[in-house]
Amino acid sequence: MKISYNWLKQFINLDWEAEKTGELLTDLGLEVEGIETYQSVKGGLEGVVVGQVLSCEKHPNADKLKVTRVDLGAGEPVQIVCGAPNVAAGQKVPVATIGTKLYDGNDKEWVIKKGKIRGEESHGMICAEDELGLGSSHDGIMVLDADIAVGTKASEIFDVENDSVFEIGLTPNRADAMSHWGTARDLKAGLQQKDINMELITPSVSNFRVENRLHKIDIEVKDADLAPRYCGVTISDVKIKESPSWLQHRLKAIGITPKNNVVDVTNYVLHELGQPLHAFDSHYIEGDKIEVKTLDKDTKFTTLDEVERELHEEDLMICDAVKPLCIAGVFGGINSGVTETTTSIFLESAYFNPVSVRKTAKRHGLNTDASFRFERGIDPNITEYALKRAALLIQELAGGNISSEITDLYPKKIEDFQVFLSFENAAKLIGEELPQDTIKSILSSLDIKVNSVTETGIGLTIPSYRNDVQREADVIEEILRVYGYNNINFTQKLNASIANIDKFSDYNVQNTISNQLVGQGFNEMMANSLTSPDYNSLSEQFNEENNVKMLNPLSNDLAVLRRSMLFSGLEAVSYNINRKRSDLKLFEFGKTYHQYTDDRIENKHLSIIVSGNRTPESWISGTQETSDFFYIKGIITLVLERLGLSKLKSSPIKSDLLSEGLSFSLGKTKLVEFGIVKKSILKHFSITQEVLYADFNWDNVLQYAKHNKIKFTEIPKFPEVRRDFALLLDETIKFEEIHTIAKQTEKQLLKDVNLFDVYQGNNLPKGKKSYAVSFTLQDENKTLTDKQIDKIMKKLQHNFENKLGAELR
Template identity: 35%
Template sequence: MKVPLGWLKEFAQIEMDPQEIAKWLTLAGLEVEAIESFSLGFQDVVIAEVVEAEKHPNADKLTLAQVFDGQDSYAVVCGAPNCRKGLRTAFAKPGATLIDDQGKSFKIKKTKIRGVESSGMLLSAKELGIGENHDGILELDNCGHLGASLAELLKEIVLEVSLTPNLGHCASIQGLARELHAKAGVALIERPLCTVQNRGEPIEQSVKIKVGDIQGCPRYACRLIRDVTIGPSPKWLQNRLEAAGIRPVNNIVDATNYTLIELGHPLHAFDFDKIQGGEVHVRKAREHETLVTLDGKERILHPEDLLIADQERPLAIAGVMGGEDSEVKDHTKNILLESAYFDSVYVRKTSKRQGLITEASRRFERGTDPNLVIKALDRCTALIEELSGGVSATGAIDVKNGDFKEKSMTLRLSRTGKMLGKSISQDEVESIFKRLGFDISFDGEDLFNITVPTYRNDIKGEIDLIEEVARIYGYDHFKTGTIRFQPSDSESNGLFLFEREIRARLVAEGLQEYLTCDLIGPKILDIVYGSDLPDEPFVKVLNPTSIEQSILRTTLLPGMLQAAKFNSDRQCANLASFEIGRIHYKEGNQYIEEVNIAIMLSGLSRPWHFDRKPSPVDYFDLKGIVENLLKSLEITNQRYKNLEIKTYHDGRQASIFAGDVPIGVMGEIHPAILRRLDVPNRILFAEISLKELFRLKSKMTEMKPLNLYPASERDWTLTLPISVTHEVVRELIGKMASPLLEQVHLIDLWQSPKLGEGMKNLTYRFVYRDVAKTISQEVVDQEHARITDGVRSLITSAAKGRL
């Protein structure tokens, strides 16, 4: 919420600087995220002094003033009655820029008024766009030095305040002023009651209200304003709304938004001539009813949606957004102004169902004050009368479900001290609640009787009252003691601890952890799968806030690709990252949630090195990380097969197995996906099931003694068709069981036309060792020949189709 400081000062006597205000609000639980300045639009307007003031020679109501800006003197003709010698005021020199009520800028020029040259203009608050007063020029007797920029002096300071859901009573200028009064002790400024003119016929002659759902709408009030003139709001009001982050529309809509920000109660203005029969019905939606809302979208209404309707059709979604047909437009002449109290649960459910969140719905969801309905209605009506020249009908219609009484609660002083760990005096507790606007009395022993105002709907019980004591007393006054640790008797969650272990191992591999959203949308699914969208049982969200967050992910790939795209668009191409996150899918009637591990590499593996040339990451960089992870878990029976998964490059992928158990997949993302994603660099990606790793990891680490005897190595090169994979050769070597063969490594792969079309050379290094004695050369040669001859025989047999 953006809070213009000048507006806030109309509700509280604030003399602190913005940083001090921000500190007090933050200590009260209202975090101030930023302090910004808002330009008022005019330029080159300075503080100047009227050094001489005499009657205009050719006009009785004009004054000829000599104005000094600290450097030069100017002759200025002024029509303000308060123009006098010695007055410091706002002076626009020739060339200065002002903004008119239509929002257009214009420059001040030298001109002749009644035959006398005027070099500039002395300005009122209204002409500057900083207030409503147009009776005289601005008086700045104690402000700044001559020649100082008025834009700098009067610029609006805006506080950006973060509101938690339980602080709905603070979502207004009035609410924040109350909080500053309670926390910092600043005095509140008494605001005069709004006076509505009531010059028209009684409203009951023209308007009828029927509330069909008193639970969803416990109170509904309205006023009728006729003969309004639609147009832009005054510049001062537009400035205030813009500083508060709201775009000005017209004087009617701006009046409702102004009241919303000022008092925190949403209102809505209808074009009364569009309401059939002058009847307003508050009811549930009917089957197949639709409404085109103010955002131009046609919405299919749910039978549980609460509506504002006329005799024939819906006019608005109650508490959320109005309809396009009944909106206030340039030709509107008569206004029905609504001020209501809607049930927060009704509004929240409707807002979620329709995927529609507005300033009004946010406040109704948090809870508004039922006893503020008429005050807000009268404030807005008076403002509309002033801005549009309209005439309000006599009286207001107020349909309500009884009176809305303040809640009475009790608070124990002893309980307060125990909960807060600090003894708070009776006087301090009474002072806190009086500053908060609560009525309080003490029984002389231990019990407070407290009356909670209706605008504090967040107060439900004694614990909430204790929280208010802590909040206003100040969390900074509570000392943190030594934390006593009591270990739990229950067993640790093994999967949770395993997840933490995996996270530490991946960080040790030099990877950075990513956190992406479980929710994805059709757009990223189309990028990943294209026209080959699988028939996977996606789980869809019933009431998504956005179409791009409407589906639960079945793999971590979409979110990681979005992260890669985000970084690539910002010239951050070198990525080494991982994520441990949940995936969701449906099998039959069962909804399943699992945890997966994703690893993603992109860009250069060694981006900066004074000696080695940069090299892009490849399949083997990814495979090395995966193998290190599996080896650390002592999963040694790893196998890799290309199952031709379409999201990966045809020849640069492998499905990962532990024995015969599939545990994941890895490889280079298919270039077609990267083209659709518009990412120039290759992306290497692996996804592994955490559940399978947890099940397969070694439960016990077996220590073996160091080898006492030396090993002997032999290299072997064989020529094979390209279609025969390294995995096949490793399996054949494994079939030649040998007690002396310790390790086998592929140390070289070579392809050349000299070998023939479609052929390759694979060179393996065999490591032999006898654990009982030093192995002799003859024994090694004999064992090596047995293994290699046996493998050749198996390859030949396989080639002839006998295996």
């Protein structure tokens, strides 16, 4: 929100520097994010002075140029070459001196420098009005009043507006400060805490008079809940023209382009008082009647931006006796606004239901200054006052006569809020006991009426425009922000507590697994928990009645809470593949949400998605290895082993999401399901490559991880020894049998048995195969001797020969 400092000073006569005022506004909760400088004339005519042409002669080397001598009021006269046809001796003219910065029509800066033009020196420039930014004429130089003293600064004789504009980051709850009047009201309260008492200067409407009653327009509000208050008046014989410069400067300073005197007044009052207004060309109001009502669904309506829109049955509309004219509180219709041919207007001032306006604006994708204020809740008690203020300004700038009484439909007054403030609770929340007189003074400065005072607290009436202050805590917050957070004393004692954090808490375990997956080349993703209800059709296991639905979804794609992690993961896969990133390893911790008859359930999950190649393409890696079912199975096993979960039971699963799948369980508790996503599912997301998916029930995983006891042993200090056998075996014998016999033969020193080569083919007897097996031996207490090693190897050889019929090759 932009606030003009010059405009603000119309309400509160403050002579502080803008930076100091900005600091106070920030302390009051109206955070000033920046201060811009506004100049009605770019550069502010800095360096431009009034000069007098002493002589004017033809340029010796150019027919259309003249050489002048100009007195600038200080020092010797200067020579300036000028090409204007109307320059002449004796004239008073604006002169841009050496070093002056001027700006072209595109605000591009150029600097006046000393130079030569066709061989003659020139020490400045005699300016036309367009060169100074004072108009559009370039027929010749500006000739000033002969009474102006030579050397006078141009900024002192022209209407140049210099302003500071505050960019305020307004929080949604501060609807009361959405205007210069509201900001000034807060500023007054803040100044009072600094013992600077200033009165707010309120625009007077005492001159409002009804000249005649020749043009009455009847008003009917058919839904008082959507339009609790509606005011209107007619003004006849207006003349539409350009607004005066003071009004244009005010609007331009806050980024609004002036249009005409009537429209500019409605914008001016909007930003002055915070009350949106709308001026209708009464010529287009058929039947001399205004109806405030809703229309049938899909009714066509063309707005001011020339877009034809289909109305919702809940959209509140301003209509005449025949047709709709305006979307109430949001946007006008194409044929209802004020144009240069308008001679009579109907001026509207209203209070519309904030929720209704917000829904309508969202439905149609419209965000206007009016809807911005109506959505947050404006002051319902200034509706008529703002109407009178605007009517008087229109009369002042456009002429005309008030040609009807003000119609004010306000069947049910919006009441102020009653709150009791406990002194004890205030001290607890603030952290310091403030004097009661200070509390009452602050509340009074905020227009909060003190009804009663007791030993324990104060009974208060909160004005209805402060719709964000309805509880005791809200009142305490108001006291604190005006008193000043920086003025609250704090103790020098530092208190700290040490939390007892379980190493198996969700946070710690999640970090452990995240680090492991990242180390294996995965990237963590975070998807929106809101998703499209259309995904229900992809699986029979998702019934629509179990969806947790949003009451006011931003769009149909974000209408329900997700019930599976798969679909949001596939959205990410599709997005990346479309951007040439097809080798993907993704994981996400998140929740799914389910609606049952008696309850709503949230389940925590860890999802893993793999697609494409295992490793990036490289000249070292040779052929690319595609991620497959066994790869993701290995990743899952490593995750569970990291948490000490072993002895898992694997079972095949049937799912309409996975073409092949397994589950890992402990006892009867399922920990994870994984497999290959069906092509029919992938097709919905325009994915053509294979995608592997794993879904951990994280709640179950955590439950088992907490009860798992992790054992550890020190790394042995003594070396391990490896010996190999090349065994000739029957082709029916499996490595598992060799592993079992070896472990039974030597239980203490044999640490590992590994099959590192298998050969079947030429030079072997029929029905035989060759296994190359390695045996790793280690004693944790001493170094093994050759004698011990040979003894163990002979035992192994003997058992292989007797039990498997093996032969050493």
